[in-house]
Amino acid sequence: MSAPSTPCADRLLAWFKRHRRALPWRGPWGRKRDPYRVWLSEIMLQQTQAATVVPRYEAFLDRWPTVDALARAREQEVLDAWAGLGYYRRARNLHRAAQVVATAWGGRFPGSVKELESLPGVGAYTAAAIAALAFGVRTVAVDGNVARVLARVFAISTPAGRSSRRLQAIGADLAPEALPGEFAEALIELGALVCRPRGPRCDICPWQSTCEAFRTGRTADFPVSVPRKRPAVRYSVAFRLTNRRGEVLLRRQSDPGPFQGMLVLPATPWAATRPSPAAVQAAEPPGPAWRRVAGLVEHGLTHLTLRTEIRAGATTRDPAPGEIWHPGRDDGRRLPAYTRKLLAHGAVPEPAAAAR
DNA sequence: TATGCGTGGTT
DNA sequence: TAACCAAGCAT
Known part of the structure; x- marks a missing residue:
């Protein structure tokens, strides 16, 4: 039998x-790239599709064009700019890493994999990508x-999650001396x-x-x-408190866990069973008579299915410390999708909306 | 090593 | 339509 041929870097580069x-x-082909922009895009792209990232990346870059600008931002601003993208720990780490680069590294990103990996939120993948x-x-x-590419090309039957070191070594061996950055990106593409x-489009594959x-004939067997x-399913009751202007009371999620740091409705803790009347009462914001909103809002996370019942009420009081009045209706953008869903569910339509 | 972390697109 | 999965990281 003949020796298996090696995947050709030049052929992949030509295709890319x-x-x-x-x-x-991405800049022009082969052009040197700004580490800040590469880093920002790679963090956003973690477990997130490119089409979702594009508009958010551009808005983010407009607002914070440099790592120093981002380092000077307040954490809340960064979290709100991230709302809707998910995995909110990324936003906190992004802000912290910007401050590390601005202070410990004098505003310039380090250039080695090891140094990059020391930044919060930068793991093996992202460090290698930036480098x-x-x-x-x-x-x-x-x-x-x-x-997936390497598992198929080399018919590797170890589950991908457990063989990333090996895949990294295999891939790095294929990389060319010239244009290693384009090669790394070509593999992803x-x-x-x-x-x-x-x-898979094997018919057009370089x-x-x-x-x-x-x-x-076993592409379906890999990876x-x-x-x-x-x-797992978790239940809670959330409280939708509105003032005379139709604004909704929100607070920052302080507990560790999903949505930490983000704007959420006051609610009972999530539990494996529906909250008891006592638990509901313990979590109720003080004041109004609560009305039960029909139905249950279901929201899926990677590892949890959240089922939330809503109680609605009205008040004239001012927000307590740590709470804000949010417009609620229009700009859903500072909010996680889960909060947006809770605001929209069974909401009484405004007259203008009802007339349409 | 396994688990906790969002959201949306695709089949 | 219910998986499956996406430019993963931290603990």
């Missing part, structure tokens, strides 16, 4: 140069796309556009001739995935 998407965090894309380090960043999870999974558990 021709087919790569024009995304706002390759912004600093020309000859390495690859193994995300879900790259893990190949996974996103061609070597897709289902229905690596088809060296892909073991294609050769053996090997571990079945995931079904999310």
Whole structure:
């Protein structure tokens, strides 16, 4: 039998140069890139699709064009600018990392994988991505796309989650001396556009001739995935308190757990069963007579399904410390999707809306 | 190593 | 339609 041929970096680069998407965090082909912009985009792209990130990235960059500007922002502003993107710990780490870069590193990002990995929110993937894309380090960043590509090309039957070190080493060996950043990004793009999870486009793949999974007709067998558990269900009762202007009382989620630091409705803690009357009463903001809103709002997180019942009430009082009145209706943008959903559910339509 | 962390798109 | 999954990280 003949020796298996090695995937060719030049062939992948040629494909990428021709087919790569024009995304706002990408410059012209082969051009040196601003580490701040690479870092910001990579944090946003963690577990988040490019199409979702594009408008948020541009808005973020408009508001905080440099790492120093971001370091000077207040944490609340950063969290609110992140609202709707999910995984809110990313936003807190982003702000903290900006302050580390601004102070400990004099406003310039470090250029080695190891130094980058010391920044909050920067793990093995993101550190490698910044090093390759912004600093020309000859390495690859193994995300879900790259893990899938390599698992297929080399028919690796270890589950991707447990073999990322090995995949990293395999990928880095393939990287060329010239344009390592473009190569690292090309691998990701190949996974996103061609070597897709289902229905891979092997017919247009630049690596088809060296892909073991294609050769053996087993692209569907790689990467090997571990079945995931079904999310647990959690129940709570949330309180929708409105003032005369139709504004809604929100507070910052202070408990560790989902939505920490974000604007949420006052509510009982989440529990495995529906809250008892005593638990509901203990969590009630003081004041009004509460009206039960029909139905249950269901919201899915990666590991939880939240089922929330809403009680509505009206008041004339001022917000307590740590609480704010939020317009509620229009700008849903400072809010997590979960909070937005709770505001919208069974809301009494305003006259203007009802007339349409 | 396993688990906790959002949200939206795709099939 | 109910998985499945996305440019993962921290603990």
